[in-house]
Amino acid sequence: xxxxxxxxxxxDLTKRYDEFxxxxxxxITVHSGQILGFIGPNGAGKxxxxxILVGLLKPTSGTARIAGADCLTxxxxxxxxxxxxxxxxxxxxxxxxxxxxxxxxxxYGIGRRKRIVRIDEVLEIAGATYMKDLFVDALSRGMQQRVxxxxxxxxxxxxxxxxxxxxxLDPQARIDMRTMLLRLAEMGKTLIVTSHIxxxxxxxxxxxxxxxxxxxRAFGTLxxxxxxxxxxxxxxxQLVDHxxxxxxxxxxxxxxxxxxxxxxxxGATTETMVxxxxxxxxxxxxPLLTHxxxxxxxIAQFREVPTDLEDAFLSVxxxxxxxxxxxxxxxxxxxxx
Amino acid sequence: xxxxxxxxVQREFFGIVRSPKAFATLLALTITFSIAVLMRxxxxxxxDLSGVQSIQVFRVFGYGLLAGxxxxxxxxxxxxxxxxxxxxxxxxxxxxxxxxxxIYFGKLAGVLLFALLVLLASLPxxxxxxxMGGIDLKSGLGLFYFxxxxxVFQYATLGMxxxxxxxxxxxxxxxxxxxIFALFFLTLIPDAFFPGGSGVMxxxxxxxxxxxxxxxxxxxxGQGGLGSKGLITSPGNMQFILFTLISSLVFAAVTIxxxxxxxxxxxxxxxxxTDDRGLVxxxxxxxxxxxxxxxxxxxxxxxxxxxxVKEFRCRRFGRSQWLFRLVALCAVVSMVLTFAAATSVTSWxxxxxxxxxxxxxxxxxxxxxxxxxxGLISGERDGGGWELLRLTPLSSLKIVRGKLLSxxxxxxxxxxxxxxxxxxxxxxxxxxxxQVNLVLVCLAWTVVYTVxxxxxxxxxxRTTAVATTVTYVVVMSLFVIPLLVWLGRGAPxxxxxxxxxxLINPVGAALSxxxxxxFEQYNLLPAAWYVAGGFSALxxxxxxxxxxxxxxxx
Numbered sequence: 023x024x025x026x027x028x029x030x031x032x033x034d035l036t037k038r039y040d041e042f043x044x045x046x047x048x049x050i051t052v053h054s055g056q057i058l059g060f061i062g063p064n065g066a067g068k069x070x071x072x073x074i075l076v077g078l079l080k081p082t083s084g085t086a087r088i089a090g091a092d093c094l095t096x097x098x099x100x101x102x103x104x105x106x107x108x109x110x111x112x113x114x115x116x117x118x119x120x121x122x123x124x125x126x127x128x129x130y131g132i133g134r135r136k137r138i139v140r141i142d143e144v145l146e147i148a149g150a151t152y153m154k155d156l157f158v159d160a161l162s163r164g165m166q167q168r169v170x171x172x173x174x175x176x177x178x179x180x181x182x183x184x185x186x187x188x189x190x191l192d193p194q195a196r197i198d199m200r201t202m203l204l205r206l207a208e209m210g211k212t213l214i215v216t217s218h219i220x221x222x223x224x225x226x227x228x229x230x231x232x233x234x235x236x237x238x239r240a241f242g243t244l245x246x247x248x249x250x251x252x253x254x255x256x257x258x259x260q261l262v263d264h265x266x267x268x269x270x271x272x273x274x275x276x277x278x279x280x281x282x283x284x285x286x287x288x289g290a291t292t293e294t295m296v297x298x299x300x301x302x303x304x305x306x307x308x309p310l311l312t313h314x315x316x317x318x319x320x321i322a323q324f325r326e327v328p329t330d331l332e333d334a335f336l337s338v339x340x341x342x343x344x345x346x347x348x349x350x351x352x353x354x355x356x357x358x359x
Numbered sequence: 360x361x362x363x364x365x366x367x368v369q370r371e372f373f374g375i376v377r378s379p380k381a382f383a384t385l386l387a388l389t390i391t392f393s394i395a396v397l398m399r400x401x402x403x404x405x406x407d408l409s410g411v412q413s414i415q416v417f418r419v420f421g422y423g424l425l426a427g428x429x430x431x432x433x434x435x436x437x438x439x440x441x442x443x444x445x446x447x448x449x450x451x452x453x454x455x456x457x458x459x460x461x462i463y464f465g466k467l468a469g470v471l472l473f474a475l476l477v478l479l480a481s482l483p484x485x486x487x488x489x490x491m492g493g494i495d496l497k498s499g500l501g502l503f504y505f506x507x508x509x510x511v512f513q514y515a516t517l518g519m520x521x522x523x524x525x526x527x528x529x530x531x532x533x534x535x536x537x538x539i540f541a542l543f544f545l546t547l548i549p550d551a552f553f554p555g556g557s558g559v560m561x562x563x564x565x566x567x568x569x570x571x572x573x574x575x576x577x578x579x580x581g582q583g584g585l586g587s588k589g590l591i592t593s594p595g596n597m598q599f600i601l602f603t604l605i606s607s608l609v610f611a612a613v614t615i616x617x618x619x620x621x622x623x624x625x626x627x628x629x630x631x632x633t634d635d636r637g638l639v640x641x642x643x644x645x646x647x648x649x650x651x652x653x654x655x656x657x658x659x660x661x662x663x664x665x666x667x668v669k670e671f672r673c674r675r676f677g678r679s680q681w682l683f684r685l686v687a688l689c690a691v692v693s694m695v696l697t698f699a700a701a702t703s704v705t706s707w708x709x710x711x712x713x714x715x716x717x718x719x720x721x722x723x724x725x726x727x728x729x730x731x732x733x734g735l736i737s738g739e740r741d742g743g744g745w746e747l748l749r750l751t752p753l754s755s756l757k758i759v760r761g762k763l764l765s766x767x768x769x770x771x772x773x774x775x776x777x778x779x780x781x782x783x784x785x786x787x788x789x790x791x792x793x794q795v796n797l798v799l800v801c802l803a804w805t806v807v808y809t810v811x812x813x814x815x816x817x818x819x820x821r822t823t824a825v826a827t828t829v830t831y832v833v834v835m836s837l838f839v840i841p842l843l844v845w846l847g848r849g850a851p852x853x854x855x856x857x858x859x860x861x862l863i864n865p866v867g868a869a870l871s872x873x874x875x876x877x878f879e880q881y882n883l884l885p886a887a888w889y890v891a892g893g894f895s896a897l898x899x900x901x902x903x904x905x906x907x908x909x910x911x912x913x
């Protein structure tokens with residue numbers, strides 16, 4: 023559920039270190055209650071963006087605002103509005119989880135009585151109530167992530183920015199983390215989540231921003247991004263006999279040439295399958311099946327390979343190798359790069 | 360590099376030598392030794408046949424080199440194993456065909472080779488001293504370098520042993536420096552109580568003294584005592600050499616025995632809490648601990664700086680029960696010292712006892728302060744906590760205040776614990792009331808001064824291990840150099856020079872006020888307070904600026 027007022031807005035956000043541009047004119051808008059998945063390869067500029075948003079980094083140019091507060095000039099407001107969970111846990115030795123949260127609560131100026139209640143609340147939300155008396159430096163990675171979420175929630179921020187929350191977690195812990203993120207969104211929090219585990223993001227995010235080499239490559243809902251990025255679709259033709267493979271490959275290539283369309287066709291004899299990638303739409307591709315059947319080939323299945331966030335990301339990331347990727351238009355009007 | 364060459368030696372040695380810090384250290388040492396010798400080099404054409412002048416030069420050079428070995432050598436072995444353990448490369452090494460023995464000796468050789476470079480850098484200075492005449496090659500220069508080599512070997516093996524036990528590099532550095540400081544200095548104190556070696560306690564005290572290299576080095580330098588009466592009888596060269604060799608071999612053997620997969624075996628703390636225990640256990644723990652470390656803490660009250668409370672809580676020995684123990688120990692030691700003076704256990708007067716109390720307190724301050732203060736910022740940056748602190752609305756002023764208060768409170772508690780000793784001293788000699796007050800002011804300034812220097816120096820480094828090492832070296836230099844110059848009072852250093860150098864820290868003023876033998880003639884107050892105040896203010900400004908800078912967006 024979102025309202026019309028954007029809660030996070032960056033305009034032409036740029037960060038340069040001498041000659042190196044870490045972030046190049048990033049403009050995104052996130053509405054209240056949305057979960058934004060922030061995707062990019064290592065060194066793409068995700069953490070730079072996040073650090074600017076939480077007031078740890080100064081942008082070279084451009085602006086970033088959260089709930090109307092400027093991230094650079096109104097850092098005190100930003101600190102109250104945002105809960106940031108860095109990739110690094112930030113442990114303090116010889117401290118119990120309860121004491122750890124108590125310290126951060128006190129640092130945010132929460133009164134003692136309210137703080138004591140709040141510690142139990144956030145531990146419950148993070149599923150970490152049983153960890154309250156454990157020592158922070160003795161926690162496993164998964165336990166640390168839960169405590170970090172609890173710490174981020176201590177001052178009840180409107181916006182939560184989580185850097186790689188699923189990093190190093192086992193499958194069960196990842197599922198728990200996903201559930202927790204959805205629960206936070208239900209509580210009305212706006213979330214920015216970065217992750218390399220894309221299927222996880224795909225399941226929780228309302229919108230996705232893809233960034234490579236400091237530039238925004240795609241921004242919008244997952245469906246919009248698929249539409250924009252995956253201009254070419256992959257189809258699989260499941261055959262009955264191995265000896266059909268070469269014949270069908272030749273038939274598809276000939277048909278594509280006749281249709282004046284470039285298609286990459288590959289045959290896999292062991293799988294009794296032919297795969298081809300094309301830019302044709304559903305209406306244009308239908309005659310191919312008729313053509314194959316008309317040529318006397320027995321077809322067991324004719325299906326499109328579903329694309330997911332991983333494919334979309336790979337498409338963007340591979341486009342950025344060896345130079346700038348092809349310029350893609352942002353999927354929504356708010357996003358321009 | 361030949362394949363027969365131990366790859367660990369190659370990596371360790373070149374790893375150390377390639378670092379700009381090691382290069383800067385070697386360069387600084389070479390320049391310092393050269394300047395020290397040049398400063399004392401005779402300027403006229405008169406030949407000093409008695410060799411007095413060359414011995415004066417040799418003393419300055421020798422004590423400087425000894426201090427260099429004590430300060431520099433432990434830093435590398437103290438982090439050697441724990442660094443690899445935490446980085447995960449020790450597991451890789453243990454998984455390789457290299458035996459624990461070759462891993463150990465590879466690491467040890469790397470450290471020893473670097474120490475050898477330090478000693479080599481001093482050879483031109485040593486040669487110049489020898490060329491001036493009056494110094495015997497075998498019993499003077501040769502024995503001195505032999506003692507230094509033994510020390511290097513002992514400190515390297517000790518550092519590596521400690522490094523194999525601790526869980527963090529800064530803990531390794533802290534513990535190694537503390538143990539070495541104890542071996543070097545504290546071992547001299549029991550003999551000061553029971554001079555002459557008569558009786559069981561006297562014999563034990565004398566044997567404890569053999570653990571320190573100071574008596575041997577002082578004998579080589581042609582000095583019989585430490586400047587106070589009755590301390591030196593026999594330097595015990597043989598005993599010192601035997602102890603150093605045997606202890607080094609034991610350290611090495613224990614460390615080698617620890618170089619296996621068991622080094623990674625450590626169960627996680629279970630987080631037992633007293634509140635969940637039975638009534639009897641709760642009462643018993645309350646009785647035993649007074650402040651039970653395992654009881655659930657109430658929230659931080661509004662009137663306390665949360666950063667200060669956090670600092671106390673996350674220090675292993677910062678918890679109340681440890682502070683109580685430390686304070687109690689200081690109170691007992693100061694009472695025992697004063698009791699000794701009052702009951703004439705020793706032939707010393709209250710002035711000597713007062714001097715000893717001052718020295719003990721200064722040792723405590725010098726050992727504790729860098730350990731508590733150097734990691735105030737670098738520890739946070741190392742552990743990722745700094746980023747989180749920056750995200751909170753805490754101002755840089757509040758962070759600075761909380762961090763400094765956590766150190767100052769601890770040290771002030773320790774200082775206050777010695778008040779009963781001074782009170783007994785005033786009771787014995789009421790006319791000392793004014794002097795004791797001045798001494799306490801000097802000691803308070805010493806605390807402020809040491810905290811300021813440690814905080815400022817420590818904040819300049821990103822990693823805690825480096826910050827702790829450099830802070831220890833700087834703080835110890837600030838306290839040891841004036842004492843070394845004082846040891847050379849009369850010759851080679853004149854009265855004016857010694858008086859000026861004693862102003863570097865407020866300890867000389869404290870010792871002079873309480874009329875410790877050898878310090879009575881210096882008039883250091885109030886100049887020492889002004890110097891300490893001005894320098895502390897400057898250091899606090901540096902620390903405050905660094906914290907402010909680190910809290911800004913970059």
